[in-house]
Amino acid sequence: MSNLNETPIWEDGVYQIELTDPVVGGADGLSNRQGKQLANRTAFLKALVEAIQEALDLKAPSTNPTLTGTPKGPTAPVGTSTTQLATTAFVQAAVAALVNQSPATLDTLAELATALGNDPNFATTITTLLGQKAPLASPALTGTPTAPTAVAGTSTTQLATTAFVAAVQTLLTTLINARAPTASPAFSGTPTAPTAATGTSTTQLATTAFVQAAIAALVNASPATLDTLAEIATALGNDPNFATTITTLLGQKAPLASPALTGTPSAPTAAAGTSTTQLATTAFVQAALAAFNGGQLLAENGYKTLPGGLVLQWMRVNESASSAAPRSWPVAFPNALFSAWGSNINYDADLTIVSVSTTGIVFRVGGSFGNSDNISYILALGY
Numbered sequence: 001m002s003n004l005n006e007t008p009i010w011e012d013g014v015y016q017i018e019l020t021d022p023v024v025g026g027a028d029g030l031s032n033r034q035g036k037q038l039a040n041r042t043a044f045l046k047a048l049v050e051a052i053q054e055a056l057d058l059k060a061p062s063t064n065p066t067l068t069g070t071p072k073g074p075t076a077p078v079g080t081s082t083t084q085l086a087t088t089a090f091v092q093a094a095v096a097a098l099v100n101q102s103p104a105t106l107d108t109l110a111e112l113a114t115a116l117g118n119d120p121n122f123a124t125t126i127t128t129l130l131g132q133k134a135p136l137a138s139p140a141l142t143g144t145p146t147a148p149t150a151v152a153g154t155s156t157t158q159l160a161t162t163a164f165v166a167a168v169q170t171l172l173t174t175l176i177n178a179r180a181p182t183a184s185p186a187f188s189g190t191p192t193a194p195t196a197a198t199g200t201s202t203t204q205l206a207t208t209a210f211v212q213a214a215i216a217a218l219v220n221a222s223p224a225t226l227d228t229l230a231e232i233a234t235a236l237g238n239d240p241n242f243a244t245t246i247t248t249l250l251g252q253k254a255p256l257a258s259p260a261l262t263g264t265p266s267a268p269t270a271a272a273g274t275s276t277t278q279l280a281t282t283a284f285v286q287a288a289l290a291a292f293n294g295g296q297l298l299a300e301n302g303y304k305t306l307p308g309g310l311v312l313q314w315m316r317v318n319e320s321a322s323s324a325a326p327r328s329w330p331v332a333f334p335n336a337l338f339s340a341w342g343s344n345i346n347y348d349a350d351l352t353i354v355s356v357s358t359t360g361i362v363f364r365v366g367g368s369f370g371n372s373d374n375i376s377y378i379l380a381l382g383y
Helices: 030-057 088-099 109-115 122-131 162-177 208-220 229-235 242-251 282-292
Strands: 259-261 302-305 311-318 324-328 337-344 349-356 360-367 375-382
Touching: 208 242, 311 324, 337 349, 337 360, 349 375, 360 375
Parallel strands: none
Antiparallel strands: 302 311, 311 375, 324 360, 337 375, 349 360
């Protein structure tokens, strides 16, 4: 007994044994035809399954594949961010896009890490350091801030240090000390002044030209009582050194140019903010210094200059009923007056403001008065 020979081919049909078929054995016998056809099919299917298995053994699994050789695949477009596999071409393009046009000294992660001080929390570190810095707009500095001292005379938005302020104060003092007061000035050098017209007899200073002209006019137009030397000598007090005496006396006078006044000279006080060649009195200087230091006058009638230039002024006045009363502010407002208010202490009296200006106010008081005093209080605000 032996096995049928199997051929791995696909048999299109399976022979049906008929009732009349004889029994014929052997490899190609009719009785073995069905078995041979089925055996051929089985061999065909077995070969096909084995071929498929061999092909599958050459394929990578979809889960956790371990590829070998040189796997290839389609390259995704630059910027793709999905689960698609990345080829070396995609990676190189991504790296090139990352580097882009970085300089040669900053085109690797190592160089970038060095540039960042190898700080894995560089952004946090920088944010912390920035939090310790003052903003450019409206900084609130603490401690003892310092800054470069501006050149004297600078008038910009540059910060003023204490040294700059001290230099300005020194300069102001120097300029003030270089000025002569109008009252009892002590001029020096060779002061000059305009020569008054002949015959002038006022408080105007007399120059040497005026004196010489006056003497010449005196001699040339001498009256009958002074037309002789004796009369002139008598008129001169018989002073053989009259010119010296006069010169000496003139030497005790202050010239207009570079005068060196002595004693206690005085002069009218210029208005606040005046910037001319007019002499500055001590009152002007004190007012200027007070304004420079945020001036104030804390008195019954006074004022207070607030930071930023705002000026608040107040007055206590006592005026009779129905009289229009002008009053000057304790200090003139340098620029403008915003508003003014007034009130009388008597419950049935009223105060009416007639007019206001930067230098003063005009008001009128009316109504009944509960006491002998007609006291009113006035407030004004300006800058």
